[in-house]
Amino acid sequence: MAVLLTWSGFALHPTIHEDQALVRWRVKRAKSQPFTLEAPHRKLVMETIRTYCGKRDWLILALHIRPTHIHLVLDTHADPARAVGAVKSACTAALRAARLAGPNDRIWADYRNIRNLKTPLSIAAAVYYVLNQQGSPMEVYPQPAEPLVGDSEP
Numbered sequence: 001m002a003v004l005l006t007w008s009g010f011a012l013h014p015t016i017h018e019d020q021a022l023v024r025w026r027v028k029r030a031k032s033q034p035f036t037l038e039a040p041h042r043k044l045v046m047e048t049i050r051t052y053c054g055k056r057d058w059l060i061l062a063l064h065i066r067p068t069h070i071h072l073v074l075d076t077h078a079d080p081a082r083a084v085g086a087v088k089s090a091c092t093a094a095l096r097a098a099r100l101a102g103p104n105d106r107i108w109a110d111y112r113n114i115r116n117l118k119t120p121l122s123i124a125a126a127v128y129y130v131l132n133q134q135g136s137p138m139e140v141y142p143q144p145a146e147p148l149v150g151d152s153e154p
Contacts, residue, residue: 001075001077002116003114004113004114004129005071005080005087005112005113005114006072007108007112007113008109009035009067009107009108010107035106035107035108037065037067037068040098043139044098045065045094045095046065048090049063049065049070049087049090049091052087052090053074053076056076058075058076058078060072060141061126062127062130062131063141064130064138064139065139071134072087073117080114080116091107
């Protein structure tokens with residue numbers, strides 16, 4: 001089953017909410033600082049997700065790691081809710097082991113979004129969205145194809 005999984009760093013998603021009073025309320029009451037994925041975090045999270053999914057024979061169709069959130073198009077036999085929870089846990093453990101996150105840091109928001117992709121067209125649309133509609137590429141898998149040597153326009 002193919003799914004589009006999306007999750008955010010802790011306390012980051014609410015900062016784009018239109019209701020600024022709600023944003024201030026949430027930030028004031030947060031038990032941890034917002035967790036942004038900087039370049040070293042993104043590289044480690046990319047490696048962790050690829051390794052974790054590979055060991056389980058889950059096929060990554062597209063993955064884009066942004067400073068505030070992650071999109072993953074995954075073909076998996078596992079329950080999608082359990083899969084996203086397991087991937088988030090593996091990434092948390094890797095970030096803490098690399099000392100890119102403290103032992104008490106909240107890394108991920110509690111929520112996540114799961115969209116089942118039931119047709120080849122919905123899968124293709126999700127892959128395109130993840131790889132091409134997220135702004136400037138950050139950590140992306142698979143990498144866009146590079147032109148072949150000698151394959152240039154006259």
